[in-house]
Amino acid sequence: MVRKGRRNKIRILAIGDPHGDLEKIKKIPVENVDLILIPGDLSKADIARKINFGRINGKESSDALKRKAFMEIYKSTFAVLRYLGKKAPVYYIWGDFDYSDKAVKKGIKDFGSSLPFFSKEFKKIDNVRAIRDKKVRFRGLSIGGLERFEDVNWVRDFRPDEFDKRMKVARKETKRAKKILGKFGKVDILLCHQPPFEVLDKVSNPVAPKRWNGKNAGSELILDYVKKKKPKYVFCGHIHEGKGMKKVGKTVVFNLGCCGWKVVEIE
Secondary structure: OOOOOOOOOEEEEEEOOOOOOHHHHHOOOOOOOOEEEEOOOOOOOHHHHHHHOOOOOOOOOHHHHHHHHHHHHHHHHHHHHHHHHOOOOEEEOOOOOOOOHHHHHHHHHHHOOOOOOHHHHHOOOOOEEEOOOEEEEEOOEEEEEEOOOOOHHHHHHHOOOOHHHHHHHHHHHHHHHHHHHHHHOOOOEEEEOOOEOOOOOEOOOOOOOHHHOOOEOOEHHHHHHHHHHOOOEEEEOOOHHHOEEEEEOOEEEEEOOOOOEEEEEEO
8 A cells, every 4th residue: 555645655674683572663663664674683582592502511412402482483473474464565575594495304303303384484474475585576666685605705704613514505605696697687685694794794792602793794795796786775684783774875874782773665
C-alpha cells in the first residue's frame, strides 16, 4: 500500500545483525516503513560461538552440544522473522551462523541426529524473503543480496587455524561471490554481511583472538564492486565495533552493528 504524501518515495528500515535479540528488536520503531532489510546473523548463536572459539568446558557430549547450538540458532532465527514479518516485508541474507538446508543435512550426517529444516519453517512465515545471492526489485528499486562468504583477503590477513584448508575454501567462495556481483551489475542497494575493506571494518573485539585486533576484516571484493558500480547505499554488519556511516565516493555505507538501525527514503 502506498502511503499518502509519499507516492514516489520508498521508506526502508535496515536493521543490523539481530543475533536473536528479540527484546532489542522490539525497541526499534518499525511503523510506517515499506521494507525491512537485514544483513545476516539473524540468530542467537552463543553456544556455537563458544564451540568455535574453544571456550566450552562442557560436560555434555560433543554431539549433544552441537544439537543444542543448532536449536538455539533455529528458534531465535524464526522468533525474529515472525515478529518483523508482521510489521512490513522483510528481505534478508545469511551471515556467519545462519543455516541453509545443505548445512542441516551435513549436521544430520555429522552427529546422527534428526534436525528441523529451515526451508519448511520459512514457508509458514508470510512477508519474509531470503535474497541470498539474488538481485531483486521492490517497487522499482533494485537490491542485491550477497550472503556472507569466506573472503580470500580475510584468510590471507587473519591466518586462521587450518590456513591451507580455509584458503582453498576462500578462493572458491570469493570466485563465486565475484560472479554473483558481476550478475548484479549496478544496484540501488547492496545488502551484504561483510563491510567493504577498510570501511567500518577494524576489529577491536575483546572476545576475538588478540592477533586479530587492529586488522581490517572487510572484503576487498565488495570494496571493488562499490567503487565500480556505485550503489546508492550499502547495508552491512558483521564487525559490530565498526558501527557507523562512511562514504565511498557517492555511495553511503552503513555498518549497522548488532541491532543498530537506520531509516532511509529513496525516490
